[in-house]
Amino acid sequence: MADLRVREFGLEFANPVVVSSGPTGFGPILAETVDMRRIGAFTCKTVTRKKREGNPPPRLVDCGYGIIASIGLQNPGIEEFVRETLPSADAFGTRLIVSIAGFCLEDFAQMASLLETVHGFDILELNLSCPNVESGLMNPSEDPRCAGSIVAEVKKHFASRPVTVKLSPESLPQDTFIRSCESSGADGFTLFNAYHGARFDINTGRPFLRRTEGAYSSPALKPIVLKKIRDARHVTDRPIIATGGASTAEDILEFILAGASLVGFGLVGMIDPEALEELPLHLERCLEARGFVSLDEYCRYLRRTAEHGR
Ligand SMILES: Cc1cc2nc3c(=O)[nH]c(=O)nc-3n(C[C@H](O)[C@H](O)[C@H](O)COP(=O)(O)O)c2cc1C
Numbered sequence: 001m002a003d004l005r006v007r008e009f010g011l012e013f014a015n016p017v018v019v020s021s022g023p024t025g026f027g028p029i030l031a032e033t034v035d036m037r038r039i040g041a042f043t044c045k046t047v048t049r050k051k052r053e054g055n056p057p058p059r060l061v062d063c064g065y066g067i068i069a070s071i072g073l074q075n076p077g078i079e080e081f082v083r084e085t086l087p088s089a090d091a092f093g094t095r096l097i098v099s100i101a102g103f104c105l106e107d108f109a110q111m112a113s114l115l116e117t118v119h120g121f122d123i124l125e126l127n128l129s130c131p132n133v134e135s136g137l138m139n140p141s142e143d144p145r146c147a148g149s150i151v152a153e154v155k156k157h158f159a160s161r162p163v164t165v166k167l168s169p170e171s172l173p174q175d176t177f178i179r180s181c182e183s184s185g186a187d188g189f190t191l192f193n194a195y196h197g198a199r200f201d202i203n204t205g206r207p208f209l210r211r212t213e214g215a216y217s218s219p220a221l222k223p224i225v226l227k228k229i230r231d232a233r234h235v236t237d238r239p240i241i242a243t244g245g246a247s248t249a250e251d252i253l254e255f256i257l258a259g260a261s262l263v264g265f266g267l268v269g270m271i272d273p274e275a276l277e278e279l280p281l282h283l284e285r286c287l288e289a290r291g292f293v294s295l296d297e298y299c300r301y302l303r304r305t306a307e308h309g310r
Helices: 028-033 078-090 105-116 144-157 174-183 219-235 249-258 267-271 273-289 295-309
Strands: 006-008 011-013 017-019 041-043 060-062 067-069 095-100 123-127 163-167 188-191 195-198 213-217 240-243 262-265
Touching: 017 273, 028 273, 078 095, 078 105, 095 105, 105 123, 105 144, 123 144, 144 163, 144 174, 163 174, 174 219, 188 219, 219 240, 219 249, 249 262, 249 273, 249 295, 262 267, 267 273, 273 295
Parallel strands: 017 041, 017 262, 041 095, 095 123, 123 163, 163 188, 188 240, 240 262
Antiparallel strands: 006 011, 060 067, 067 213, 195 213
16 A cells, blocks of 8 residues: 655654644544544644634535635633643544634733643644634734734744644735744644635525625635645745645645645535545555555655656
8 A cells, every 4th residue: 555654844644634623623523433543634623712602603604616614713712622622632643733813912822832831732733814703813814924923922932843824815925924924933834724705695685694704615716725835835845734625635646746745624524524534545546546655756756757847
């Protein structure tokens, strides 16, 4: 069987499949159907300093070719998360990524300090891109320096493990955001969160979502995200967890071709959890069908081909 191991962030992953933050919550239900050890990494739903109930319903609308979600960072707050949730997630037996968001620098500082003292996870993800919280959340989609200052603040308090920054695909200019975070100490990037979207009911004239807009996730976004990953790869050589529109094993190879180090799967985990477990198996078959014994060999082949093509 093809060897799928990936070494990024100074860590070894069993394979490049990363379950993205949110759609499968903190993972206990997913772990009932899926052998989590077969997934490269699991990202916990984003946690804030204080508990949040999230947005009022309706907060999900189907688009036929994707969904718009407006959950609004529902979570138990960092202290309960560390006490109650993290230990069960640690038991999944895969790499674990903890995701945090904050309303001020002090939120980030406090959460980072607490997490520095806690074992049982491998990477800290800073969600600087939640499209679903109306007021006050630090979502610096127009201010790259603000994104950099959050990274710098977190790095002051959290030095034991790598920090990845999750940006919005709408944070522009993308290269300035990446450079600002990188020069402030980001160890890698999770690119991207979802795009803003909305849908309206033509019978009632009202929006389907209580908050009107939400986060649009869809396989239809894959080509747009692929292009943005390629652009990002020209700006940074740090690891990129490419996220947005991936749904198959072939997509993993396509995202790697664009510059991804690991590949995030959000919506797939929500609509077909068992597919997550199948992805590494399908990836092995994809590589074997092309005559490769490992993902590493495939990546080296791509680099050689790219060099010859120059
Ligand atoms: C229901 C739902 C909840 C989400 N919650 C979070 C979250 O808490 N934190 C976060 O960083 N991203 C969250 N996301 C965004 C996903 O992690 C991912 O970036 C996005 O869905 C794009 O990937 P996909 O095309 O594979 O779904 C959420 C997405 C969905 C659909």
